[in-house]
Amino acid sequence: MKLFDYACAGTVDEALAAGVGGGRYIAGGTNLIDLMKLQVETPAKLVDISRLALDGVEETGDGGVRVGALVPNSDLAAHPLIRAHYPMLSRALLAGASAQLRNKASTGGNLLQRTRCYYFYETAAACNKREPGSGCAAIGGFNRIHAVLGASESCIATHPSDMAVALRALDAVVVTALPDGGERRIALGDLYRLPGDTPEIETNLRPGELIVAIELPAPPPGRQLYRKVRDRASYAFALVSVAAAVAVEDGVVTSARLAFGGLAPMPWRSAEAEAALVGKPAGTDAFETAADALLKDARGHGHNDFKIVLARRTLIACLRDLTA
Amino acid sequence: MRITVNGEAREVEADVRTTLLDLLREHLGLTGAKKGCDHGQCGACTVLVDGRRINACLSLAVMHDGDDVVTIEGLGTPDHLSPLQAAFLHHDGFQCGYCTPGQICSATAMLDEVAKGWASHVSDDLDHVVLDDMEIRERMSGNICRCSAYPTIVAAIREVAEADGAMAEAAE
Numbered sequence: 095m096k097l098f099d100y101a102c103a104g105t106v107d108e109a110l111a112a113g114v115g116g117g118r119y120i121a122g123g124t125n126l127i128d129l130m131k132l133q134v135e136t137p138a139k140l141v142d143i144s145r146l147a148l149d150g151v152e153e154t155g156d157g158g159v160r161v162g163a164l165v166p167n168s169d170l171a172a173h174p175l176i177r178a179h180y181p182m183l184s185r186a187l188l189a190g191a192s193a194q195l196r197n198k199a200s201t202g203g204n205l206l207q208r209t210r211c212y213y214f215y216e217t218a219a220a221c222n223k224r225e226p227g228s229g230c231a232a233i234g235g236f237n238r239i240h241a242v243l244g245a246s247e248s249c250i251a252t253h254p255s256d257m258a259v260a261l262r263a264l265d266a267v268v269v270t271a272l273p274d275g276g277e278r279r280i281a282l283g284d285l286y287r288l289p290g291d292t293p294e295i296e297t298n299l300r301p302g303e304l305i306v307a308i309e310l311p312a313p314p315p316g317r318q319l320y321r322k323v324r325d326r327a328s329y330a331f332a333l334v335s336v337a338a339a340v341a342v343e344d345g346v347v348t349s350a351r352l353a354f355g356g357l358a359p360m361p362w363r364s365a366e367a368e369a370a371l372v373g374k375p376a377g378t379d380a381f382e383t384a385a386d387a388l389l390k391d392a393r394g395h396g397h398n399d400f401k402i403v404l405a406r407r408t409l410i411a412c413l414r415d416l417t418a
Numbered sequence: 419m420r421i422t423v424n425g426e427a428r429e430v431e432a433d434v435r436t437t438l439l440d441l442l443r444e445h446l447g448l449t450g451a452k453k454g455c456d457h458g459q460c461g462a463c464t465v466l467v468d469g470r471r472i473n474a475c476l477s478l479a480v481m482h483d484g485d486d487v488v489t490i491e492g493l494g495t496p497d498h499l500s501p502l503q504a505a506f507l508h509h510d511g512f513q514c515g516y517c518t519p520g521q522i523c524s525a526t527a528m529l530d531e532v533a534k535g536w537a538s539h540v541s542d543d544l545d546h547v548v549l550d551d552m553e554i555r556e557r558m559s560g561n562i563c564r565c566s567a568y569p570t571i572v573a574a575i576r577e578v579a580e581a582d583g584a585m586a587e588a589a590e
Contacts, residue, residue, distance in 0.1 A: 095435045100480055124476045127437070128457050142481055168470075172536045177544040188539040192560025193528065195458060197470045198477065328539065328559035 095130050102142040106271055106306065109143050114273035114302030117141035121164055121200040124191075125207040132215060134208075134224055144200075148306055151175060157312030160269075163202030163305045167257065168193065170201060179313045182337050185320035186260035192329050202305035205258055205268070205285065206297065209251035209359075210331055212236065222248045223293040238397040239331065242405070243389075244358035249293030250395055253360050254331050258282065260320055262361040263337035263353035267309045273302040279309070286360035293359075315349045316341025317416050322355070323408055332356035334405045340371070340416045347371045347380065347417070354388070357405055364388045367409070376417035381410045419483040423448065424492030430479075438482055439463045439474035442489060450490035450519045454562070461561035464520035465489050471527035473560075490519035493526060501581065502526055505574035513565030521561050525575045528557045532584050548586040549579050 101117065103109035113119060118137035120126055121144050129135040148162040151173045159175050170176055171187035191199065199207075213219040213231040220229035232240050232250050240250040261282050268280045285297050299305075318339045324330040335355035341348045350371040354362040366387035374380035385406040392402045420429050423446060430445050439456075442448045442465065451474055454462035458476040465474045466488040494500035499507070502522050512518045532553075537544045540556045547553075554572050563571060579585045 098434065100434045100478075102481075102483070120478075120481070123478060123481065124458060124473070127476050127478060131456070140478075144481055168531075168536065172534070177537075181544060184537070184544050185539075188537065188541075192461065193531065193557055194461060194464055194471050194473045194524065194560045195476075198472045328556050 096133060096136040098130075098137055099139040100142065101139070102145060104145065106146060106148075106304065109141055109146065109304055110271060110273045110302055112139070112141040113304060115139075117302075119143050119304060121203045122166070122198040123203075124195050124199050125203070129208060129215075133217060134215060143304070148202075154309060159310045161201055161308045161310070163200060163307055165201045166197055167191070167199045167201070167204060168196040170257075171196070180260070180264060180310060180318070182318035182320040182339065183257070183260040183264065183310075186256040186322075186335075186337060189320060189322040189332075189335070190256035201257070201308055204255055205261075205282075205305065205308075207255060208296075210254045211240065211251040214251060223251060223289070223296075226292070226294045233395060236397060237395045239333065239356075240395060240398050241358050242392045242394055242398060242401050243354075243362055244288050244360065245393070246289045246291065246293070248291050249289035249359065251289070251293070251359060252356055253286065253358070255361065256320070256322060256332060256335060256355055258361040259332075259335055259353045259355035260337040261308065261310075262363050263339060263351045264314065265311050265351075267311075268305055269307040269309055270299065271304045271306050272300065277306075278303070282308075282361070283363055289359050296359075314339040314341070314351050319412055319416055321408060321412050323404060334401055334408050336408055336412045338409075338412050338416055340376075340413065342376045342417050345375055347374055347376050350384075352384070352388070352409070354405065354409075357392075357401060366390075371413070376413075378410075381413040384413065385409050419480060421479075421482055421484070422486045424488055432479055434478070434480050436479045437475050438465070438467075438477045438479045438487070441479035442474060442487070448489050448491050451523075452516055452519060454517065454520075459562070460517070460520075461524060462517050462520040464524040464561065466523055466527055469527070469530065471524050488523075490523055493522065500526065501578045502529075502574065505577045506571070509570045509574040509577065510567070511571040511574040512563070512567050517561060517563045517565075521558070521563065521571055524558060524561045525571075525578075528554075528575075529579060529582060529584065531557070532579070533582075549584045550586045551576065554579070 117139040148164040322335040367384040370384040452462035454460035463474040
């Protein structure tokens with residue numbers, strides 16, 4: 095690990111002052127420390143935000159819930175408000191990582207974790223995300239776990255989070271603090287950037303901007319589900335995951351929220367797939383049309399071609415279960 | 419920095435890069451917590467920080483200033499084994515033993531999580547947790563045993579959970 099300066103922030107203002115000066119925020123550290131050991135990440139300064147008082151979960155008054163950025167993943171999954179109103183979020187969190195990691199990983203940090211692309215982790219390999227301009231060893235390499243949607247000629251890495259997929263389906267908003275004293279509210283879908291030709295820039299956060307909370311609007315109508323398909327039954331990243339909330343009245347779909355993990359460089363939402371469901375009788379025709387809409391631009395890279403079929407089948411199975 | 423380890427207040431100085439695991443092993447002489455993968459994948463380094471199980475290898479020591487850490491050495495002694503330590507012996511819940519301290523620390527915290535009502539990925543109901551063998555396996559998935567002593571590890575944990583009244587009747 096490269097040497098770094100360390101500062102423990104006592105307040106958000108202290109953190110922001112250190113962050114805008116080039117400090118890298120660290121909370122749980124379960125991904126960042128791993129990457130620092132491998133020298134994939136070599137921050138000159140770490141700003142420890144783990145002692146900040148950002149660990150509350152409270153109702154917002156308009157039927158939603160505000161989650162502090164430092165709430166550990168395990169506590170969030172177990173929180174009565176989340177279990178009762180956003181069960182897909184509890185399920186997504188519990189499907190991720192191990193109990194030890196969930197105890198340490200924070201809500202904000204989970205959103206900002208880096209891809210698990212093998213070539214990103216291997217400093218001897220070409221990787222445009224790690225070393226811009228060096229190429230992408232995953233294209234034409236081993237790419238079983240890689241993206242079939244939203245990727246580019248520069249990068250086909252996926253975003254690894256389960257939690258973020260559920261948050262995307264739930265229309266979560268990321269609340270940040272800015273070093274100039276301001277605050278921003280960013281829809282989760284706008285937090286992330288697609289790789290294009292700058293895969294090293296993963297979010298729209300500004301220098302020193304600090305995630306302080308996630309706000310969940312009132313839960314969507316209907317039933318919720320998070321289903322994760324992976325190579326082993328526990329402690330593995332998603333090949334395909336689906337976060338869905340669907341409401342049906344008199345056999346007709348009245349509301350649908352669909353987000354996907356394992357398929358794309360960011361938690362993926364498909365407005366087209368949702369539109370293909372709403373107003374249609376809940377049944378195989380509508381489900382297949384939704385899957386077509388989701389995957390119309392999907393492109394495999396060889397080893398990951400199976401994900402296109404798997405995503406289709408998983409989505410249809412989820413819709414059947416939710417509307418049964 | 420100051421840190422309480424197994425009930426004893428310690429004052430230590432270490433390079434800022436030192437992980438909690440290396441602090442325990444190299445600076446404090448507590449070699450119970452093991453270094454397996456050193457990347458949070460195997461669970462051999464599992465310790466309890468303020469009562470919660472974490473991977474000590476993926477945590478910087480400097481970030482634990484003032485924390486209360488318990489390692490396998492703090493759970494019991496050869497003369498006074500913790501219930502899980504005794505159960506692992508009784509059921510032969512190991513072969514080489516390298517993962518065992520992590521397994522036992524992890525299982526200790528896991529039973530607390532069940533007592534708090536925390537569901538797992540395999541729980542049918544998020545609000546009503548009933549421990550069975552499948553639950554134990556899922557909840558212990560962060561601890562790898564390369565000798566594959568899993569059946570006896572589960573048996574050891576089950577025995578203690580049954581004594582605590584935490585197991586489902588159907589699984590008994």
